[in-house]
Amino acid sequence: MKYVIINGSPRKKNTWSVVKQVKSNLEGEFEEIHLASRKIPMCNGCFKCIMEGENVCPHFDYVNPIVEKLKECDGIIIASPVYAMNVTALLKNFLDHTAYFYHRPEFFTKKALVVVTTAGAGHKKVAKYIDETLRHWGVNRVYTIAMACGGKDHLETSEIDKTSRKFLDDLKSGGLHSPKFGDIVFFDVWKAMALSKDPIKADSEFWHNTGLVNHDFAPEVKLNVFKKLFSKIMFFILKRVMK
Ligand SMILES: Cc1cc2nc3c(=O)[nH]c(=O)nc-3n(C[C@H](O)[C@H](O)[C@H](O)COP(=O)(O)O)c2cc1C
Structure with a gap:
Protein backbone atom coordinates (compact mmCIF):
# COMPACT_ATOMS: atom_id res chain seq x y z
CA MET A 1 0.00 0.00 0.00
CA LYS A 2 1.38 3.41 -0.94
CA TYR A 3 0.28 6.60 0.79
CA VAL A 4 0.93 10.24 0.03
CA ILE A 5 0.64 12.59 2.99
CA ILE A 6 0.12 16.25 2.17
CA ASN A 7 0.86 18.30 5.27
CA GLY A 8 -0.65 21.79 5.11
CA SER A 9 0.68 22.83 8.51
CA PRO A 10 3.81 24.97 8.52
CA ARG A 11 5.04 23.07 11.59
CA LYS A 12 5.11 19.50 12.87
CA LYS A 13 3.06 19.80 16.03
CA ASN A 14 -0.65 19.16 16.74
CA THR A 15 -1.75 18.15 13.25
CA TRP A 16 1.39 16.14 12.66
CA SER A 17 1.00 14.28 15.96
CA VAL A 18 -2.42 13.10 14.73
CA VAL A 19 -0.90 12.11 11.38
CA LYS A 20 1.80 10.13 13.21
CA GLN A 21 -0.91 8.29 15.15
CA VAL A 22 -2.74 7.60 11.86
CA LYS A 23 0.49 6.24 10.33
CA SER A 24 0.96 3.84 13.25
CA ASN A 25 -2.32 2.17 12.25
CA LEU A 26 -1.52 1.83 8.55
CA GLU A 27 0.73 -0.56 6.67
CA GLY A 28 2.90 0.37 3.69
CA GLU A 29 5.09 3.11 2.30
CA PHE A 30 4.58 6.78 3.05
CA GLU A 31 5.61 9.73 0.92
CA GLU A 32 5.49 12.88 3.04
CA ILE A 33 4.91 16.18 1.30
CA HIS A 34 5.35 19.13 3.63
CA LEU A 35 3.92 22.01 1.63
CA ALA A 36 5.90 24.56 3.67
CA SER A 37 9.16 23.25 2.20
CA ARG A 38 7.86 23.13 -1.39
CA LYS A 39 7.62 26.93 -1.65
CA ILE A 40 4.87 26.83 -4.30
CA PRO A 41 4.32 30.43 -5.51
CA MET A 42 0.82 31.81 -5.01
CA CYS A 43 -1.68 30.89 -7.72
CA ASN A 44 -1.80 34.00 -9.93
CA GLY A 45 -5.28 33.29 -11.31
CA CYS A 46 -4.11 33.10 -14.93
CA PHE A 47 -6.75 30.37 -15.68
CA LYS A 48 -4.20 28.55 -17.88
CA CYS A 49 -4.58 25.20 -16.04
CA ILE A 50 -8.32 25.30 -16.49
CA MET A 51 -8.53 26.65 -20.05
CA GLU A 52 -5.39 25.30 -21.75
CA GLY A 53 -4.17 22.45 -19.55
CA GLU A 54 -2.32 21.99 -16.28
CA ASN A 55 1.01 21.59 -18.12
CA VAL A 56 1.00 25.30 -19.02
CA CYS A 57 0.56 26.45 -15.40
CA PRO A 58 3.53 28.78 -14.67
CA HIS A 59 4.08 26.76 -11.48
CA PHE A 60 3.81 23.34 -13.14
CA ASP A 61 7.30 22.31 -11.98
CA TYR A 62 6.29 22.88 -8.36
CA VAL A 63 2.83 21.32 -8.55
CA ASN A 64 3.24 18.42 -10.97
CA PRO A 65 5.68 16.31 -8.88
CA ILE A 66 3.08 16.31 -6.09
CA VAL A 67 0.22 15.51 -8.48
CA GLU A 68 2.23 12.62 -9.97
CA LYS A 69 2.73 11.17 -6.48
CA LEU A 70 -1.03 11.45 -5.86
CA LYS A 71 -1.74 9.59 -9.10
CA GLU A 72 0.62 6.73 -8.14
CA CYS A 73 -0.55 6.14 -4.56
CA ASP A 74 -3.39 4.03 -3.12
CA GLY A 75 -4.28 6.26 -0.19
CA ILE A 76 -4.18 10.04 0.08
CA ILE A 77 -3.83 11.73 3.47
CA ILE A 78 -4.43 15.48 3.62
CA ALA A 79 -3.75 17.31 6.87
CA SER A 80 -4.33 20.89 7.93
CA PRO A 81 -4.83 22.91 11.08
CA VAL A 82 -7.71 25.39 11.13
CA TYR A 83 -6.46 28.91 10.37
CA ALA A 84 -9.04 31.69 10.61
CA MET A 85 -11.84 29.12 10.28
CA ASN A 86 -10.40 27.62 7.09
CA VAL A 87 -7.51 25.49 5.80
CA THR A 88 -4.02 27.01 5.96
CA ALA A 89 -2.94 29.25 3.11
CA LEU A 90 -0.32 26.60 2.27
CA LEU A 91 -3.00 23.99 1.63
CA LYS A 92 -5.39 26.42 -0.04
CA ASN A 93 -2.66 27.50 -2.44
CA PHE A 94 -2.07 23.86 -3.39
CA LEU A 95 -5.81 23.27 -3.83
CA ASP A 96 -6.05 26.41 -6.01
CA HIS A 97 -3.29 25.06 -8.22
CA THR A 98 -5.23 21.81 -8.63
CA ALA A 99 -8.65 23.42 -9.19
CA TYR A 100 -8.66 21.97 -12.72
CA PHE A 101 -9.48 18.60 -11.14
CA TYR A 102 -12.98 19.99 -10.56
CA HIS A 103 -13.36 20.05 -14.37
CA ARG A 104 -11.26 16.98 -15.06
CA PRO A 105 -11.57 14.51 -12.16
CA GLU A 106 -8.96 11.74 -12.13
CA PHE A 107 -9.00 10.01 -8.76
CA PHE A 108 -11.96 7.64 -9.05
CA THR A 109 -10.00 4.65 -7.70
CA LYS A 110 -8.44 6.50 -4.75
CA LYS A 111 -9.48 6.70 -1.13
CA ALA A 112 -8.48 9.47 1.24
CA LEU A 113 -8.20 10.39 4.88
CA VAL A 114 -8.47 14.01 6.02
CA VAL A 115 -6.91 15.20 9.29
CA VAL A 116 -7.87 18.59 10.72
CA THR A 117 -6.92 20.03 14.12
CA THR A 118 -8.02 23.24 15.76
CA ALA A 119 -7.75 25.05 19.07
CA GLY A 120 -11.50 25.05 19.53
CA ALA A 121 -13.62 25.73 16.46
CA GLY A 122 -13.99 25.20 12.73
CA HIS A 123 -12.56 21.66 12.53
CA LYS A 124 -15.76 19.99 11.26
CA LYS A 125 -16.38 22.71 8.67
CA VAL A 126 -12.79 22.63 7.41
CA ALA A 127 -12.76 18.81 7.24
CA LYS A 128 -16.00 19.01 5.23
CA TYR A 129 -14.44 21.51 2.81
CA ILE A 130 -11.45 19.21 2.15
CA ASP A 131 -13.82 16.21 1.85
CA GLU A 132 -15.91 18.08 -0.77
CA THR A 133 -12.81 19.13 -2.70
CA LEU A 134 -11.55 15.55 -2.84
CA ARG A 135 -14.93 14.27 -3.96
CA HIS A 136 -14.82 16.78 -6.81
CA TRP A 137 -11.43 15.30 -7.72
CA GLY A 138 -13.33 12.00 -8.08
CA VAL A 139 -11.96 10.37 -4.88
CA ASN A 140 -14.08 7.30 -4.14
CA ARG A 141 -14.33 7.52 -0.33
CA VAL A 142 -13.10 10.16 2.13
CA TYR A 143 -12.61 9.49 5.86
CA THR A 144 -12.17 12.40 8.26
CA ILE A 145 -10.56 12.95 11.63
CA ALA A 146 -11.37 16.42 12.97
CA MET A 147 -10.07 17.23 16.45
CA ALA A 148 -10.09 20.15 18.87
CA CYS A 149 -6.74 20.19 20.71
CA GLY A 150 -7.17 23.36 22.79
CA GLY A 151 -5.63 22.95 26.24
CA LYS A 152 -5.15 19.18 25.97
CA ASP A 153 -1.78 17.64 26.82
CA HIS A 154 -2.45 14.58 24.74
CA LEU A 155 -5.19 13.77 22.28
CA GLU A 156 -7.84 11.10 22.56
CA THR A 157 -6.42 8.47 20.26
CA SER A 158 -9.38 6.09 20.02
CA GLU A 159 -11.14 8.13 17.29
CA ILE A 160 -7.86 8.42 15.38
CA ASP A 161 -7.25 4.67 15.64
CA LYS A 162 -10.82 3.73 14.72
CA THR A 163 -10.97 5.93 11.62
CA SER A 164 -7.49 5.10 10.36
CA ARG A 165 -8.18 1.35 10.68
CA LYS A 166 -11.42 1.77 8.76
CA PHE A 167 -9.44 3.58 6.07
CA LEU A 168 -6.89 0.74 5.99
CA ASP A 169 -9.56 -1.99 5.83
CA ASP A 170 -11.25 -0.16 2.99
CA LEU A 171 -7.98 0.15 1.06
CA LYS A 172 -7.17 -3.51 1.62
CA SER A 173 -10.64 -4.59 0.42
CA GLY A 174 -9.78 -3.24 -3.02
CA GLY A 175 -13.48 -2.57 -3.64
CA LEU A 176 -14.91 0.73 -4.80
CA HIS A 177 -18.01 2.35 -3.29
CA SER A 178 -21.03 3.41 -5.27
CA PRO A 179 -21.01 7.21 -5.73
CA LYS A 180 -23.47 9.55 -4.00
C1 LIG B 1 -2.76 31.77 12.16
C2 LIG B 1 -3.59 30.85 13.02
C3 LIG B 1 -4.98 30.87 12.89
C4 LIG B 1 -5.76 30.03 13.69
N1 LIG B 1 -7.12 30.08 13.56
C5 LIG B 1 -7.89 29.31 14.37
C6 LIG B 1 -9.31 29.39 14.30
O1 LIG B 1 -9.88 30.09 13.47
N2 LIG B 1 -10.04 28.65 15.17
C7 LIG B 1 -9.45 27.85 16.11
O2 LIG B 1 -10.15 27.24 16.90
N3 LIG B 1 -8.10 27.70 16.15
C8 LIG B 1 -7.30 28.43 15.33
N4 LIG B 1 -5.94 28.32 15.38
C9 LIG B 1 -5.32 27.28 16.23
C10 LIG B 1 -4.84 26.05 15.45
O3 LIG B 1 -5.85 25.59 14.56
C11 LIG B 1 -4.51 24.86 16.36
O4 LIG B 1 -3.65 25.25 17.38
C12 LIG B 1 -3.92 23.71 15.56
O5 LIG B 1 -4.04 22.52 16.30
C13 LIG B 1 -2.46 23.96 15.19
O6 LIG B 1 -1.97 22.88 14.47
P1 LIG B 1 -0.40 22.69 14.19
O7 LIG B 1 0.24 22.37 15.51
O8 LIG B 1 -0.30 21.58 13.21
O9 LIG B 1 0.10 23.99 13.65
C14 LIG B 1 -5.14 29.15 14.60
C15 LIG B 1 -3.74 29.11 14.69
C16 LIG B 1 -2.97 29.95 13.91
C17 LIG B 1 -1.46 29.91 14.01
Whole structure:
Protein backbone atom coordinates (compact mmCIF):
# COMPACT_ATOMS: atom_id res chain seq x y z
CA MET A 1 0.00 0.00 0.00
CA LYS A 2 1.38 3.41 -0.94
CA TYR A 3 0.28 6.60 0.79
CA VAL A 4 0.93 10.24 0.03
CA ILE A 5 0.64 12.59 2.99
CA ILE A 6 0.12 16.25 2.17
CA ASN A 7 0.86 18.30 5.27
CA GLY A 8 -0.65 21.79 5.11
CA SER A 9 0.68 22.83 8.51
CA PRO A 10 3.81 24.97 8.52
CA ARG A 11 5.04 23.07 11.59
CA LYS A 12 5.11 19.50 12.87
CA LYS A 13 3.06 19.80 16.03
CA ASN A 14 -0.65 19.16 16.74
CA THR A 15 -1.75 18.15 13.25
CA TRP A 16 1.39 16.14 12.66
CA SER A 17 1.00 14.28 15.96
CA VAL A 18 -2.42 13.10 14.73
CA VAL A 19 -0.90 12.11 11.38
CA LYS A 20 1.80 10.13 13.21
CA GLN A 21 -0.91 8.29 15.15
CA VAL A 22 -2.74 7.60 11.86
CA LYS A 23 0.49 6.24 10.33
CA SER A 24 0.96 3.84 13.25
CA ASN A 25 -2.32 2.17 12.25
CA LEU A 26 -1.52 1.83 8.55
CA GLU A 27 0.73 -0.56 6.67
CA GLY A 28 2.90 0.37 3.69
CA GLU A 29 5.09 3.11 2.30
CA PHE A 30 4.58 6.78 3.05
CA GLU A 31 5.61 9.73 0.92
CA GLU A 32 5.49 12.88 3.04
CA ILE A 33 4.91 16.18 1.30
CA HIS A 34 5.35 19.13 3.63
CA LEU A 35 3.92 22.01 1.63
CA ALA A 36 5.90 24.56 3.67
CA SER A 37 9.16 23.25 2.20
CA ARG A 38 7.86 23.13 -1.39
CA LYS A 39 7.62 26.93 -1.65
CA ILE A 40 4.87 26.83 -4.30
CA PRO A 41 4.32 30.43 -5.51
CA MET A 42 0.82 31.81 -5.01
CA CYS A 43 -1.68 30.89 -7.72
CA ASN A 44 -1.80 34.00 -9.93
CA GLY A 45 -5.28 33.29 -11.31
CA CYS A 46 -4.11 33.10 -14.93
CA PHE A 47 -6.75 30.37 -15.68
CA LYS A 48 -4.20 28.55 -17.88
CA CYS A 49 -4.58 25.20 -16.04
CA ILE A 50 -8.32 25.30 -16.49
CA MET A 51 -8.53 26.65 -20.05
CA GLU A 52 -5.39 25.30 -21.75
CA GLY A 53 -4.17 22.45 -19.55
CA GLU A 54 -2.32 21.99 -16.28
CA ASN A 55 1.01 21.59 -18.12
CA VAL A 56 1.00 25.30 -19.02
CA CYS A 57 0.56 26.45 -15.40
CA PRO A 58 3.53 28.78 -14.67
CA HIS A 59 4.08 26.76 -11.48
CA PHE A 60 3.81 23.34 -13.14
CA ASP A 61 7.30 22.31 -11.98
CA TYR A 62 6.29 22.88 -8.36
CA VAL A 63 2.83 21.32 -8.55
CA ASN A 64 3.24 18.42 -10.97
CA PRO A 65 5.68 16.31 -8.88
CA ILE A 66 3.08 16.31 -6.09
CA VAL A 67 0.22 15.51 -8.48
CA GLU A 68 2.23 12.62 -9.97
CA LYS A 69 2.73 11.17 -6.48
CA LEU A 70 -1.03 11.45 -5.86
CA LYS A 71 -1.74 9.59 -9.10
CA GLU A 72 0.62 6.73 -8.14
CA CYS A 73 -0.55 6.14 -4.56
CA ASP A 74 -3.39 4.03 -3.12
CA GLY A 75 -4.28 6.26 -0.19
CA ILE A 76 -4.18 10.04 0.08
CA ILE A 77 -3.83 11.73 3.47
CA ILE A 78 -4.43 15.48 3.62
CA ALA A 79 -3.75 17.31 6.87
CA SER A 80 -4.33 20.89 7.93
CA PRO A 81 -4.83 22.91 11.08
CA VAL A 82 -7.71 25.39 11.13
CA TYR A 83 -6.46 28.91 10.37
CA ALA A 84 -9.04 31.69 10.61
CA MET A 85 -11.84 29.12 10.28
CA ASN A 86 -10.40 27.62 7.09
CA VAL A 87 -7.51 25.49 5.80
CA THR A 88 -4.02 27.01 5.96
CA ALA A 89 -2.94 29.25 3.11
CA LEU A 90 -0.32 26.60 2.27
CA LEU A 91 -3.00 23.99 1.63
CA LYS A 92 -5.39 26.42 -0.04
CA ASN A 93 -2.66 27.50 -2.44
CA PHE A 94 -2.07 23.86 -3.39
CA LEU A 95 -5.81 23.27 -3.83
CA ASP A 96 -6.05 26.41 -6.01
CA HIS A 97 -3.29 25.06 -8.22
CA THR A 98 -5.23 21.81 -8.63
CA ALA A 99 -8.65 23.42 -9.19
CA TYR A 100 -8.66 21.97 -12.72
CA PHE A 101 -9.48 18.60 -11.14
CA TYR A 102 -12.98 19.99 -10.56
CA HIS A 103 -13.36 20.05 -14.37
CA ARG A 104 -11.26 16.98 -15.06
CA PRO A 105 -11.57 14.51 -12.16
CA GLU A 106 -8.96 11.74 -12.13
CA PHE A 107 -9.00 10.01 -8.76
CA PHE A 108 -11.96 7.64 -9.05
CA THR A 109 -10.00 4.65 -7.70
CA LYS A 110 -8.44 6.50 -4.75
CA LYS A 111 -9.48 6.70 -1.13
CA ALA A 112 -8.48 9.47 1.24
CA LEU A 113 -8.20 10.39 4.88
CA VAL A 114 -8.47 14.01 6.02
CA VAL A 115 -6.91 15.20 9.29
CA VAL A 116 -7.87 18.59 10.72
CA THR A 117 -6.92 20.03 14.12
CA THR A 118 -8.02 23.24 15.76
CA ALA A 119 -7.75 25.05 19.07
CA GLY A 120 -11.50 25.05 19.53
CA ALA A 121 -13.62 25.73 16.46
CA GLY A 122 -13.99 25.20 12.73
CA HIS A 123 -12.56 21.66 12.53
CA LYS A 124 -15.76 19.99 11.26
CA LYS A 125 -16.38 22.71 8.67
CA VAL A 126 -12.79 22.63 7.41
CA ALA A 127 -12.76 18.81 7.24
CA LYS A 128 -16.00 19.01 5.23
CA TYR A 129 -14.44 21.51 2.81
CA ILE A 130 -11.45 19.21 2.15
CA ASP A 131 -13.82 16.21 1.85
CA GLU A 132 -15.91 18.08 -0.77
CA THR A 133 -12.81 19.13 -2.70
CA LEU A 134 -11.55 15.55 -2.84
CA ARG A 135 -14.93 14.27 -3.96
CA HIS A 136 -14.82 16.78 -6.81
CA TRP A 137 -11.43 15.30 -7.72
CA GLY A 138 -13.33 12.00 -8.08
CA VAL A 139 -11.96 10.37 -4.88
CA ASN A 140 -14.08 7.30 -4.14
CA ARG A 141 -14.33 7.52 -0.33
CA VAL A 142 -13.10 10.16 2.13
CA TYR A 143 -12.61 9.49 5.86
CA THR A 144 -12.17 12.40 8.26
CA ILE A 145 -10.56 12.95 11.63
CA ALA A 146 -11.37 16.42 12.97
CA MET A 147 -10.07 17.23 16.45
CA ALA A 148 -10.09 20.15 18.87
CA CYS A 149 -6.74 20.19 20.71
CA GLY A 150 -7.17 23.36 22.79
CA GLY A 151 -5.63 22.95 26.24
CA LYS A 152 -5.15 19.18 25.97
CA ASP A 153 -1.78 17.64 26.82
CA HIS A 154 -2.45 14.58 24.74
CA LEU A 155 -5.19 13.77 22.28
CA GLU A 156 -7.84 11.10 22.56
CA THR A 157 -6.42 8.47 20.26
CA SER A 158 -9.38 6.09 20.02
CA GLU A 159 -11.14 8.13 17.29
CA ILE A 160 -7.86 8.42 15.38
CA ASP A 161 -7.25 4.67 15.64
CA LYS A 162 -10.82 3.73 14.72
CA THR A 163 -10.97 5.93 11.62
CA SER A 164 -7.49 5.10 10.36
CA ARG A 165 -8.18 1.35 10.68
CA LYS A 166 -11.42 1.77 8.76
CA PHE A 167 -9.44 3.58 6.07
CA LEU A 168 -6.89 0.74 5.99
CA ASP A 169 -9.56 -1.99 5.83
CA ASP A 170 -11.25 -0.16 2.99
CA LEU A 171 -7.98 0.15 1.06
CA LYS A 172 -7.17 -3.51 1.62
CA SER A 173 -10.64 -4.59 0.42
CA GLY A 174 -9.78 -3.24 -3.02
CA GLY A 175 -13.48 -2.57 -3.64
CA LEU A 176 -14.91 0.73 -4.80
CA HIS A 177 -18.01 2.35 -3.29
CA SER A 178 -21.03 3.41 -5.27
CA PRO A 179 -21.01 7.21 -5.73
CA LYS A 180 -23.47 9.55 -4.00
CA PHE A 181 -26.14 11.13 -6.18
CA GLY A 182 -24.40 14.50 -5.81
CA ASP A 183 -21.17 13.03 -7.21
CA ILE A 184 -23.10 11.70 -10.23
CA VAL A 185 -24.60 15.15 -10.82
CA PHE A 186 -21.15 16.77 -10.87
CA PHE A 187 -19.83 14.07 -13.21
CA ASP A 188 -22.69 14.83 -15.60
CA VAL A 189 -22.20 18.61 -15.31
CA TRP A 190 -18.58 18.42 -16.47
CA LYS A 191 -19.34 15.77 -19.09
CA ALA A 192 -22.13 17.94 -20.51
CA MET A 193 -19.82 20.98 -20.47
CA ALA A 194 -17.11 19.03 -22.33
CA LEU A 195 -19.69 17.97 -24.95
CA SER A 196 -21.29 21.42 -25.27
CA LYS A 197 -21.10 23.49 -28.44
CA ASP A 198 -18.26 25.68 -27.23
CA PRO A 199 -16.33 23.62 -24.67
CA ILE A 200 -13.19 24.52 -22.78
CA LYS A 201 -10.45 23.00 -24.94
CA ALA A 202 -8.57 21.24 -22.11
CA ASP A 203 -11.81 19.80 -20.69
CA SER A 204 -13.02 18.55 -24.05
CA GLU A 205 -9.68 16.82 -24.75
CA PHE A 206 -9.65 15.19 -21.30
CA TRP A 207 -13.23 13.89 -21.45
CA HIS A 208 -12.74 12.51 -24.97
CA ASN A 209 -9.20 11.13 -24.53
CA THR A 210 -10.12 9.29 -21.31
CA GLY A 211 -13.31 7.94 -22.91
CA LEU A 212 -15.34 9.28 -19.96
CA VAL A 213 -17.76 10.91 -22.41
CA ASN A 214 -19.07 7.41 -23.14
CA HIS A 215 -19.91 6.51 -19.54
CA ASP A 216 -22.55 7.32 -16.92
CA PHE A 217 -19.77 7.51 -14.32
CA ALA A 218 -16.14 6.42 -14.12
CA PRO A 219 -16.20 2.87 -15.56
CA GLU A 220 -14.18 1.40 -12.66
CA VAL A 221 -17.01 2.33 -10.28
CA LYS A 222 -20.15 0.22 -10.60
CA LEU A 223 -23.55 1.95 -10.68
CA ASN A 224 -26.78 0.13 -9.90
CA VAL A 225 -29.64 0.40 -12.37
CA PHE A 226 -31.26 3.39 -10.55
CA LYS A 227 -28.05 5.39 -10.45
CA LYS A 228 -27.39 4.58 -14.12
CA LEU A 229 -30.83 5.83 -15.03
CA PHE A 230 -30.38 8.88 -12.80
CA SER A 231 -27.09 9.72 -14.53
CA LYS A 232 -28.64 9.37 -17.99
CA ILE A 233 -31.58 11.64 -17.07
CA MET A 234 -29.29 14.22 -15.44
CA PHE A 235 -27.02 14.26 -18.48
CA PHE A 236 -29.99 14.66 -20.82
CA ILE A 237 -31.31 17.62 -18.80
CA LEU A 238 -27.89 19.26 -18.41
CA LYS A 239 -27.13 18.96 -22.12
CA ARG A 240 -30.40 20.70 -22.94
CA VAL A 241 -29.76 23.41 -20.33
CA MET A 242 -26.30 24.05 -21.76
CA LYS A 243 -27.62 24.36 -25.26
C1 LIG B 1 -2.76 31.77 12.16
C2 LIG B 1 -3.59 30.85 13.02
C3 LIG B 1 -4.98 30.87 12.89
C4 LIG B 1 -5.76 30.03 13.69
N1 LIG B 1 -7.12 30.08 13.56
C5 LIG B 1 -7.89 29.31 14.37
C6 LIG B 1 -9.31 29.39 14.30
O1 LIG B 1 -9.88 30.09 13.47
N2 LIG B 1 -10.04 28.65 15.17
C7 LIG B 1 -9.45 27.85 16.11
O2 LIG B 1 -10.15 27.24 16.90
N3 LIG B 1 -8.10 27.70 16.15
C8 LIG B 1 -7.30 28.43 15.33
N4 LIG B 1 -5.94 28.32 15.38
C9 LIG B 1 -5.32 27.28 16.23
C10 LIG B 1 -4.84 26.05 15.45
O3 LIG B 1 -5.85 25.59 14.56
C11 LIG B 1 -4.51 24.86 16.36
O4 LIG B 1 -3.65 25.25 17.38
C12 LIG B 1 -3.92 23.71 15.56
O5 LIG B 1 -4.04 22.52 16.30
C13 LIG B 1 -2.46 23.96 15.19
O6 LIG B 1 -1.97 22.88 14.47
P1 LIG B 1 -0.40 22.69 14.19
O7 LIG B 1 0.24 22.37 15.51
O8 LIG B 1 -0.30 21.58 13.21
O9 LIG B 1 0.10 23.99 13.65
C14 LIG B 1 -5.14 29.15 14.60
C15 LIG B 1 -3.74 29.11 14.69
C16 LIG B 1 -2.97 29.95 13.91
C17 LIG B 1 -1.46 29.91 14.01
